[in-house]
Amino acid sequence: MTDPIVVGVDGSPASLCAARHAAGAAARHGAPLVLVHGYLHAFGYGIPINPYDGELPGPNEEGERMLAETAAQLRTQWPGLVVETRQVAAGGAPTLIEESRHAELVVVGSRGLGGFTGLLLGSVSSQVAGHAHCPVLVVRPPDAPDDADGSVLVGVDGSAHAETALFIAADEAVARGVGLTLLHVWWPNSMRDSGEFPAPAQAARAEADEVLDEAAGAVRRRHPDLAVEKRPLEGVEADAVMVEASRTAGLVVVGSRGRGGFTGLLLGSVSQTLVHHAHCPVLVARPHSHR
Structure with missing residues (x-):
């Protein structure tokens, strides 16, 4: 398997759980793992987009640190796993849908940051599951163990x-x-x-x-x-x-x-x-x- 397994990470507990599931899948299938953070959001959290600014803001240090720490934890748990991190100047859903064009699998958590409590599935997860160009793993519940042995x-x-x-x-x-x-x-x-x-x-x-x-x-x-x-x-x-x-x-x-x-x-x-x-x-x- 040469295509990577891609997982969206935003620092939320649900996305970090999804990252562990993605790492386990990458280890089982011998695939590289890509941690992706889409850091632009029109409102709600992250870096706001100013419509009067002619340039998009660059990657932020907080996001880079979050990705680096997550990658280090996964490499410790799965020695030998090839992990790449990437920040993309786009929202979470468009980023993962675009990444899915060249991925073996895309993994998303069932709720990320910024969602209303009553929504059982975050908007990013819902959009990716409906529009991706490859299979999508939605990690439910948000704290699902990555070592479950059920059929x-x-x-x-x-x-x-x-x-x-x-x-x-x-x-x-x-x-x-x-x-x-x-x-x-x-x-x-x-x-x-x-x-x-x-x-x-x-x-x-x-x-x-x-x-x-x-x-x-x-x-x-x-x-x-x-x-x-x-x-x-x-x-x-x-x-x-x-x-x-x-x-x-x-x-x-x-x-x-x-x-x-x-x-x-x-x-x-x-x-x-x-x-x-x-x-x-x-x-x-x-x-x-x-x-």
């Missing part, structure tokens, strides 16, 4: 986006040395004519088993030794079921809708719910635009 959980439904998430989840499970749990949420179709077809519950469960069997087969062809669990769960709302299932997972992987719909809906409803409410870190399986 990797991925939702499968037979769609192309779910297939992308499936293979990313399988690769990540192998890298972490944990099992992979395939989750499919099913619900009886009451509109089915049970006079000619099997009962709705029976048919829906059979369809769920078929989806899971197909996904498990695809994974085993790629990783024959990976422990794979198939978990069909009955429920009306797939996002709520996956949020509850995330309580016992070390990581949940979810596909993104991509850019085929309305501009503001770059994440599917299940993806949005998980990055806001999951009980463990969430990996949004966005495709690499540079590959």
